[in-house]
Amino acid sequence: MNLNGILRLIQASKQYKGKTVLQRVSLEINRGETVAVTGPNGSGKSTLLKLIAGLSALSSGKREVSGSGEGGSLVIGYAPDHLPKLKFTAREYLNHMASIRGLEAATRTRKIEELLELVDLRDRPGQQMKFFSKGMLQKVNLVQALLGDPELLLLDEPVGGLDEEAQGVLASMLMSLRQKGTAIVVASHEQTLIGQWADRTLAISDGRIQSVAASSASVEGKRWRRIVCQWPKGREEDAKAFANWPGTIRCRMERQEVVYWTDPASSDALLRELLEAGASIDSVAAGSGRMV
């Protein structure tokens, strides 16, 4: 894992009752970066988040973490795509979740109130979550994921049900978390919206990462190296795996020809790895800004 890497999936696959849902997915998540995962219904976005969270076991492949906790453990906050309509009030539920996460009773209430104020949950005193709107449940969901001050925050479809104002609040929360060094992975159909928040967007379909693109905001003025190479037939999976190599900003594949845009600091290492893996290099060029 690179210096900033906190979690890595290596050739991770997931099957449910013999049906392959994710196939040989490799990715690395770095401290302070926001990664968007987009793709059509059933493409495996939620499954990928559960594998990253460690909530679902890999059928094959490896998951490695390198957090700042004891023995390299990593604090992960996970907001699933919906919360059930429980009979608890938001505060009862969040208090329970905070105690599971090991928060001291004395700090629990303060933390919960701070976060609820941040998301502006307008519930009535004593109102149970089963009477909450979709947007209100979504806000409680986000708060529960943030209770343990995660180093890695995973959000599954966080914008569903949020009005424009709440989406704005979410966007600025994510930005300040990123500045604090929190890594964020957000899965959604709302590609345009979450793409604006992300450093990288992974597009998945049929259980595979089909492309990786840096967001337009993050590429402005950015310097890169463009490596064009040829992979032997039958090595498409390996070619794709390099799209997630540390420092790779963007990747485009056209049959055997693959183009990788990489951070200049990582380009030598990427070149070496590509050659060692059996790819042959056609050209290397330097540039900045839009990757064409």
Ligand SMILES: Nc1ncnc2c1ncn2[C@@H]1O[C@H](COP(=O)(O)OP(=O)(O)OP(=O)(O)O)[C@@H](O)[C@H]1O
């Ligand atoms: N626990 C499970 N048991 C069996 N199949 C499952 C299970 N969870 C997910 N699947 C299947 O895995 C595939 C991927 O589902 P997943 O929920 O990861 O996709 P998704 O991209 O998040 O979809 P959506 O956008 O609709 O939320 C689907 O075909 C789904 O039916």
